[in-house]
Amino acid sequence: MMILTACTSSNPDAVSTPTAMSIPTVLAYPGAYPLPPPPTANSNDPYPLPSYRDLPEGPRFxxxxxxxxxxGRITGSGPAGVPIRIVNITRGAIDIATTTxxxxxxxxxxxxxxxxxxxVAIMLGDLTxxxxxxxxFLRGPGYEDWPLIGILFASAIVEE
Structure with a gap:
Protein backbone atom coordinates (compact mmCIF):
# COMPACT_ATOMS: atom_id res chain seq x y z
CA MET A 1 0.00 0.00 0.00
CA MET A 2 1.22 3.48 -0.86
CA ILE A 3 0.27 6.66 0.99
CA LEU A 4 0.66 10.04 -0.67
CA THR A 5 1.00 13.15 1.40
CA ALA A 6 1.46 16.78 0.54
CA CYS A 7 3.50 19.47 2.17
CA THR A 8 1.75 22.59 3.34
CA SER A 9 2.94 25.88 4.62
CA SER A 10 3.26 26.19 8.34
CA ASN A 11 1.14 29.33 8.08
CA PRO A 12 -2.14 28.44 6.31
CA ASP A 13 -3.19 32.14 6.14
CA ALA A 14 -0.12 33.20 4.20
CA VAL A 15 -0.66 34.28 0.55
CA SER A 16 2.07 33.31 -1.83
CA THR A 17 3.30 35.86 -4.30
CA PRO A 18 4.46 34.78 -7.72
CA THR A 19 8.13 34.92 -8.40
CA ALA A 20 9.89 35.14 -11.75
CA MET A 21 10.37 31.40 -11.66
CA SER A 22 6.67 30.61 -11.17
CA ILE A 23 5.29 32.75 -14.05
CA PRO A 24 5.21 30.79 -17.30
CA THR A 25 7.09 32.28 -20.18
CA VAL A 26 5.08 32.69 -23.39
CA LEU A 27 7.10 32.00 -26.47
CA ALA A 28 5.90 33.60 -29.68
CA TYR A 29 5.53 31.26 -32.63
CA PRO A 30 7.09 33.05 -35.58
CA GLY A 31 4.45 34.00 -38.11
CA ALA A 32 1.49 32.74 -36.07
CA TYR A 33 -0.50 36.00 -36.14
CA PRO A 34 -1.47 37.85 -38.11
CA LEU A 35 -2.00 35.17 -40.71
CA PRO A 36 -0.20 35.69 -43.99
CA PRO A 37 -2.42 36.54 -46.97
CA PRO A 38 -3.62 33.59 -49.04
CA PRO A 39 -1.43 32.70 -51.99
CA THR A 40 -2.36 34.24 -55.30
CA ALA A 41 -3.43 31.93 -58.08
CA ASN A 42 -1.49 31.67 -61.27
CA SER A 43 -2.92 30.54 -64.59
CA ASN A 44 -1.88 26.91 -63.98
CA ASP A 45 -3.64 26.56 -60.62
CA PRO A 46 -7.06 24.86 -60.56
CA TYR A 47 -8.14 27.28 -57.81
CA PRO A 48 -9.89 29.54 -57.23
CA LEU A 49 -12.89 27.77 -58.68
CA PRO A 50 -14.99 29.73 -61.13
CA SER A 51 -17.76 31.75 -59.62
CA TYR A 52 -21.32 30.48 -59.91
CA ARG A 53 -21.97 33.47 -62.15
CA ASP A 54 -19.18 32.34 -64.50
CA LEU A 55 -20.97 29.06 -65.30
CA PRO A 56 -22.89 28.97 -68.57
CA GLU A 57 -26.65 29.45 -68.37
CA GLY A 58 -28.48 26.16 -68.77
CA PRO A 59 -31.82 25.53 -70.47
CA ARG A 60 -35.25 26.15 -68.95
CA PHE A 61 -37.37 23.24 -67.65
CA GLY A 72 -52.16 10.41 -62.56
CA ARG A 73 -49.78 12.26 -64.92
CA ILE A 74 -47.12 14.95 -64.72
CA THR A 75 -46.31 17.02 -67.79
CA GLY A 76 -43.92 19.79 -68.65
CA SER A 77 -41.24 21.00 -71.02
CA GLY A 78 -37.51 21.25 -71.53
CA PRO A 79 -34.84 20.86 -74.18
CA ALA A 80 -35.57 18.06 -76.68
CA GLY A 81 -33.78 14.76 -76.10
CA VAL A 82 -32.69 15.39 -72.50
CA PRO A 83 -33.24 12.40 -70.19
CA ILE A 84 -34.88 13.45 -66.93
CA ARG A 85 -35.96 11.95 -63.63
CA ILE A 86 -39.18 12.97 -61.96
CA VAL A 87 -38.62 12.69 -58.20
CA ASN A 88 -40.69 13.11 -55.05
CA ILE A 89 -38.44 15.30 -52.91
CA THR A 90 -40.84 15.19 -49.97
CA ARG A 91 -40.14 11.46 -49.75
CA GLY A 92 -36.33 11.70 -49.99
CA ALA A 93 -36.06 12.27 -53.75
CA ILE A 94 -37.38 8.83 -54.66
CA ASP A 95 -37.85 8.30 -58.39
CA ILE A 96 -41.41 8.61 -59.65
CA ALA A 97 -40.55 8.24 -63.33
CA THR A 98 -37.70 8.46 -65.82
CA THR A 99 -38.32 9.73 -69.33
CA THR A 100 -36.74 11.65 -72.17
CA VAL A 120 -42.23 16.76 -57.09
CA ALA A 121 -39.34 17.95 -59.21
CA ILE A 122 -37.33 17.42 -62.38
CA MET A 123 -33.73 16.23 -62.08
CA LEU A 124 -31.23 15.34 -64.78
CA GLY A 125 -31.36 11.72 -65.89
CA ASP A 126 -28.61 9.42 -67.19
CA LEU A 127 -26.75 11.19 -70.00
CA THR A 128 -24.86 8.09 -71.14
CA PHE A 137 -26.86 21.76 -66.58
CA LEU A 138 -25.13 23.35 -63.57
CA ARG A 139 -27.16 26.54 -63.48
CA GLY A 140 -30.15 28.06 -65.16
CA PRO A 141 -33.55 29.61 -64.76
CA GLY A 142 -35.46 27.97 -61.91
CA TYR A 143 -32.54 25.74 -60.86
CA GLU A 144 -32.30 24.99 -57.15
CA ASP A 145 -29.42 23.14 -55.48
CA TRP A 146 -30.90 21.16 -52.58
CA PRO A 147 -28.48 19.75 -49.99
CA LEU A 148 -28.32 15.93 -50.01
CA ILE A 149 -30.60 15.83 -53.08
CA GLY A 150 -28.95 17.72 -55.94
CA ILE A 151 -29.94 20.17 -58.63
CA LEU A 152 -33.64 20.52 -59.28
CA PHE A 153 -34.70 22.16 -62.53
CA ALA A 154 -38.33 22.82 -61.65
CA SER A 155 -40.66 21.74 -58.86
CA ALA A 156 -44.34 21.80 -57.98
CA ILE A 157 -46.68 20.81 -55.14
CA VAL A 158 -49.10 17.97 -55.86
CA GLU A 159 -52.75 18.96 -55.50
CA GLU A 160 -55.92 16.85 -55.40
Whole structure:
Protein backbone atom coordinates (compact mmCIF):
# COMPACT_ATOMS: atom_id res chain seq x y z
CA MET A 1 0.00 0.00 0.00
CA MET A 2 1.22 3.48 -0.86
CA ILE A 3 0.27 6.66 0.99
CA LEU A 4 0.66 10.04 -0.67
CA THR A 5 1.00 13.15 1.40
CA ALA A 6 1.46 16.78 0.54
CA CYS A 7 3.50 19.47 2.17
CA THR A 8 1.75 22.59 3.34
CA SER A 9 2.94 25.88 4.62
CA SER A 10 3.26 26.19 8.34
CA ASN A 11 1.14 29.33 8.08
CA PRO A 12 -2.14 28.44 6.31
CA ASP A 13 -3.19 32.14 6.14
CA ALA A 14 -0.12 33.20 4.20
CA VAL A 15 -0.66 34.28 0.55
CA SER A 16 2.07 33.31 -1.83
CA THR A 17 3.30 35.86 -4.30
CA PRO A 18 4.46 34.78 -7.72
CA THR A 19 8.13 34.92 -8.40
CA ALA A 20 9.89 35.14 -11.75
CA MET A 21 10.37 31.40 -11.66
CA SER A 22 6.67 30.61 -11.17
CA ILE A 23 5.29 32.75 -14.05
CA PRO A 24 5.21 30.79 -17.30
CA THR A 25 7.09 32.28 -20.18
CA VAL A 26 5.08 32.69 -23.39
CA LEU A 27 7.10 32.00 -26.47
CA ALA A 28 5.90 33.60 -29.68
CA TYR A 29 5.53 31.26 -32.63
CA PRO A 30 7.09 33.05 -35.58
CA GLY A 31 4.45 34.00 -38.11
CA ALA A 32 1.49 32.74 -36.07
CA TYR A 33 -0.50 36.00 -36.14
CA PRO A 34 -1.47 37.85 -38.11
CA LEU A 35 -2.00 35.17 -40.71
CA PRO A 36 -0.20 35.69 -43.99
CA PRO A 37 -2.42 36.54 -46.97
CA PRO A 38 -3.62 33.59 -49.04
CA PRO A 39 -1.43 32.70 -51.99
CA THR A 40 -2.36 34.24 -55.30
CA ALA A 41 -3.43 31.93 -58.08
CA ASN A 42 -1.49 31.67 -61.27
CA SER A 43 -2.92 30.54 -64.59
CA ASN A 44 -1.88 26.91 -63.98
CA ASP A 45 -3.64 26.56 -60.62
CA PRO A 46 -7.06 24.86 -60.56
CA TYR A 47 -8.14 27.28 -57.81
CA PRO A 48 -9.89 29.54 -57.23
CA LEU A 49 -12.89 27.77 -58.68
CA PRO A 50 -14.99 29.73 -61.13
CA SER A 51 -17.76 31.75 -59.62
CA TYR A 52 -21.32 30.48 -59.91
CA ARG A 53 -21.97 33.47 -62.15
CA ASP A 54 -19.18 32.34 -64.50
CA LEU A 55 -20.97 29.06 -65.30
CA PRO A 56 -22.89 28.97 -68.57
CA GLU A 57 -26.65 29.45 -68.37
CA GLY A 58 -28.48 26.16 -68.77
CA PRO A 59 -31.82 25.53 -70.47
CA ARG A 60 -35.25 26.15 -68.95
CA PHE A 61 -37.37 23.24 -67.65
CA UNK A 62 -40.98 23.57 -66.57
CA UNK A 63 -43.67 21.50 -64.88
CA UNK A 64 -47.22 22.24 -66.03
CA UNK A 65 -49.26 23.39 -63.04
CA UNK A 66 -51.33 22.54 -61.22
CA UNK A 67 -50.04 18.98 -60.79
CA UNK A 68 -53.17 17.03 -59.95
CA UNK A 69 -52.96 13.67 -58.21
CA UNK A 70 -56.30 12.73 -59.75
CA UNK A 71 -54.87 12.99 -63.30
CA GLY A 72 -52.16 10.41 -62.56
CA ARG A 73 -49.78 12.26 -64.92
CA ILE A 74 -47.12 14.95 -64.72
CA THR A 75 -46.31 17.02 -67.79
CA GLY A 76 -43.92 19.79 -68.65
CA SER A 77 -41.24 21.00 -71.02
CA GLY A 78 -37.51 21.25 -71.53
CA PRO A 79 -34.84 20.86 -74.18
CA ALA A 80 -35.57 18.06 -76.68
CA GLY A 81 -33.78 14.76 -76.10
CA VAL A 82 -32.69 15.39 -72.50
CA PRO A 83 -33.24 12.40 -70.19
CA ILE A 84 -34.88 13.45 -66.93
CA ARG A 85 -35.96 11.95 -63.63
CA ILE A 86 -39.18 12.97 -61.96
CA VAL A 87 -38.62 12.69 -58.20
CA ASN A 88 -40.69 13.11 -55.05
CA ILE A 89 -38.44 15.30 -52.91
CA THR A 90 -40.84 15.19 -49.97
CA ARG A 91 -40.14 11.46 -49.75
CA GLY A 92 -36.33 11.70 -49.99
CA ALA A 93 -36.06 12.27 -53.75
CA ILE A 94 -37.38 8.83 -54.66
CA ASP A 95 -37.85 8.30 -58.39
CA ILE A 96 -41.41 8.61 -59.65
CA ALA A 97 -40.55 8.24 -63.33
CA THR A 98 -37.70 8.46 -65.82
CA THR A 99 -38.32 9.73 -69.33
CA THR A 100 -36.74 11.65 -72.17
CA UNK A 101 -38.08 15.00 -73.29
CA UNK A 102 -39.64 14.57 -76.74
CA UNK A 103 -38.66 16.22 -80.00
CA UNK A 104 -41.46 18.76 -79.45
CA UNK A 105 -39.85 19.83 -76.13
CA UNK A 106 -42.49 18.27 -73.86
CA UNK A 107 -42.70 15.29 -71.52
CA UNK A 108 -45.56 13.26 -70.08
CA UNK A 109 -44.89 10.81 -67.24
CA UNK A 110 -46.96 8.81 -64.76
CA UNK A 111 -47.48 10.34 -61.32
CA UNK A 112 -47.13 7.44 -58.86
CA UNK A 113 -46.10 7.06 -55.21
CA UNK A 114 -47.18 10.60 -54.38
CA UNK A 115 -49.71 12.20 -52.07
CA UNK A 116 -51.45 15.55 -51.94
CA UNK A 117 -48.97 18.11 -50.59
CA UNK A 118 -45.83 16.30 -51.81
CA UNK A 119 -43.30 18.33 -53.79
CA VAL A 120 -42.23 16.76 -57.09
CA ALA A 121 -39.34 17.95 -59.21
CA ILE A 122 -37.33 17.42 -62.38
CA MET A 123 -33.73 16.23 -62.08
CA LEU A 124 -31.23 15.34 -64.78
CA GLY A 125 -31.36 11.72 -65.89
CA ASP A 126 -28.61 9.42 -67.19
CA LEU A 127 -26.75 11.19 -70.00
CA THR A 128 -24.86 8.09 -71.14
CA UNK A 129 -25.13 7.72 -74.90
CA UNK A 130 -26.41 11.27 -75.47
CA UNK A 131 -24.67 14.33 -76.86
CA UNK A 132 -25.25 16.20 -73.59
CA UNK A 133 -22.68 16.95 -70.89
CA UNK A 134 -23.54 17.44 -67.19
CA UNK A 135 -21.67 20.76 -67.25
CA UNK A 136 -24.43 22.16 -69.48
CA PHE A 137 -26.86 21.76 -66.58
CA LEU A 138 -25.13 23.35 -63.57
CA ARG A 139 -27.16 26.54 -63.48
CA GLY A 140 -30.15 28.06 -65.16
CA PRO A 141 -33.55 29.61 -64.76
CA GLY A 142 -35.46 27.97 -61.91
CA TYR A 143 -32.54 25.74 -60.86
CA GLU A 144 -32.30 24.99 -57.15
CA ASP A 145 -29.42 23.14 -55.48
CA TRP A 146 -30.90 21.16 -52.58
CA PRO A 147 -28.48 19.75 -49.99
CA LEU A 148 -28.32 15.93 -50.01
CA ILE A 149 -30.60 15.83 -53.08
CA GLY A 150 -28.95 17.72 -55.94
CA ILE A 151 -29.94 20.17 -58.63
CA LEU A 152 -33.64 20.52 -59.28
CA PHE A 153 -34.70 22.16 -62.53
CA ALA A 154 -38.33 22.82 -61.65
CA SER A 155 -40.66 21.74 -58.86
CA ALA A 156 -44.34 21.80 -57.98
CA ILE A 157 -46.68 20.81 -55.14
CA VAL A 158 -49.10 17.97 -55.86
CA GLU A 159 -52.75 18.96 -55.50
CA GLU A 160 -55.92 16.85 -55.40
Missing amino acids: TIDQPVRLSS IGADGTFNAPLVDTFVGDR GTSFDRNQ
